[in-house]
Amino acid sequence: MLLPQEIEVFYVIPAIRRELAEALVSKGFKQKEVAHLLSVSEACVSNYFNHKRADEVSFKPEIKNLITSCADKISKGEMCFINAVQVITKKFKQDECLCRLHEKLDSHVCGCRGCLN
Secondary structure (H helix, E strand, O other): OHHHHHHHHHHHHHHHHHHHHHHHHHOOOOOOHHHHHHOOOOOHHHHHOOOOOOOOOOHHHHHHHHHHHHHHHHHOOOOOOOHHHHHHHHHHHHHHHHHHHHHOOOOOOOOOHHHOO
16 A cells, blocks of 8 residues: 555655756756756756656646746745745645545545545
């Protein structure tokens, strides 16, 4: 059985990094700069763009917009990566996206809604 926190660590946070990386590169940042901002290697950022990493989770439009907004704030120095992840994961939980992902990934989930806590 997977815990909701494991789902976040292994699936959600890497997908958030992927989306932030894409948004930052679209704003003109180099992959090396993005890697530094997101605390990952340059190879990791490259893997995001080549769909070799963090490709299991997709976000609905509201969360993609939030990620884009956070990337804009990161690019201006108004927000750090840690704060962005906290804001995005909070929204992901509130919208019950974590629960749905948990149910999809783990057949032992009992519909407990423990992901919302």
